[in-house]
Amino acid sequence: MKILLSGTASDSHTWNLVYLQLFLGELGHEVVGLGPCVDAEELADACRRHAPDAVVLSSVNGHGYRDGLAAVRRLRAEPALAAVPVVIGGKLGVAGRPQETETARLLRAGCDAVLGDDLDALRGFLAARVHGGVPA
């Protein structure tokens, strides 16, 4: 399927994105990579332009919960983007461990999954969304 891969608004990290682009491509997905520091508006624009089957957000700078929330709310505010699956993962807070309250807030805002840095979980999330296909 077609995946839109993006960094979050305040996150400049690139290697996570370079790696995920290769990883997702090797799983057989078509990947559109937006690069780092994509704000919510740019993300929504890109979703309209590319009509992806899923959006993968990666954040490792500690602002992931906050930036991810803004991104998901912006996508869900638009009827055309209300249903596109969105998953966020990486290192999302400054504390170095998952924060339950922040995770719950992201899920309530319409994020379909909040992952850490476990790539098997990402693979599983995407496999579950491949229509009628056998996951790679």
Add this chain to the structure above:
Amino acid sequence: MTARHVSFGAFVAAAADAGRLVVQPRMGFGDPRLMRAGLERTRAATATTAGTLTVDSYTRVGDLAAARAAVADGARLNGYPIATHPAAVTRALLAGLVDEGFPVQVRHGSARPEAIVRALTAAGLDATEGGPVSYCLPYGRTPLRRSVAAWARACELLAGAVRPGAVPHVESFGGCLLGQLCPPGLLVALSVLECLFFAQHGIRSVSLSYAQQTHPGQDEEAVRALRRLAAEFLPAGVDHHVVLYTYMGVYPRTPHGATRLLEASARLAVRSGAGRLIVKTTAEAHRIPTVEENVRALETAAAAAALAGPPAAPDGPDGPDADGGEVLAEARTLIETVLDLDDDLSRALPAAFARGLLDVPFCLHPDNPGRSRGLVDPTGRLRWAATGGMPIGADATTAAPLTADGLLAALHHVVRRYDSAPPNPEDGHARPPAARLTVRPPAPTSTTVT
């Protein structure tokens, strides 16, 4: 602010004359009290230290509204929002701390640093870092031409805000770029070109950065090339030193691996004649380090540097600079190619990227050509797998197509060497015992790419 003031560059030069390596942490807290406590502890460390005030990511990308909202919410930020807290708050946090024995550098990572420069000068500071290319291409989406214009204005703002006796200082981050898998020739060239750019915009004291890479011998050659090219290309009267960064790629997860890599970087700094070292901590692979972890890293690095002995004489017939080596030749070619485009680097740098004459490997920025690629060769040296349109050759070794696993292996080349426990991962360089090894809980085992 204190009346007695010494410039950042003069502080490093005086330490070098006394045979001391200046060590500096990365450190930034949103709360002014925590920020002050961090600087106090840095100053009190058993080492010759410079302080760091790292700005948060919202301020870095110019989203001052988000920084203000986060401060208002009491949210924990990953740095100090210098353009959000009033100047009086920042001045109070620095009062009695910054003086001739302890300069503080503002670190940020912004492609549009004018607001940060205004805020730091309003708070009485005058040292910062970055660059029109190095804080643009690897770290965001700001068009290169806009970053170049913003950096020109920021340098002029800083140069114009001079207080009596002060010499504003700007460090180029050009020797770091994406932190890993960029062969040294391009890192050295960009450091020199950015410092030339700063000088063209009124800055009279600069530092040239280089980040420790995968091979100690190649790294030493690179730092020496950087010093030689800086002396050659920077205008007379521009004060300069080299700042080395402890490895910036995927960092060892074990305390012994992290400590040994830090110590190796301190010895590299001394061996190659760098004046300053930006350290990493044993917590680096896991989270933002605490003040305590930073202080321990500063003291470990200072102890390793003190034990390293004097550097080899660089200029003798048998000295390591005698023939210069391939890093020097590659960097010189890149610098001269860019300067041939236009004497004004505000025009030459964007033109060089537009024509593919400079090309940062793995960089996803729209203004980067994206046709170059680095690899780690079997000896552990960084080489070019592809150079795109740059005026330098790719290495003869045939590069396999890039895969996720291959990239991960290259990104983890150093971490593997240091986290496993051979007696000495430095290929034969003498290594004194680790100054401090702290036992910590085992690291999480999941795959992380940062």
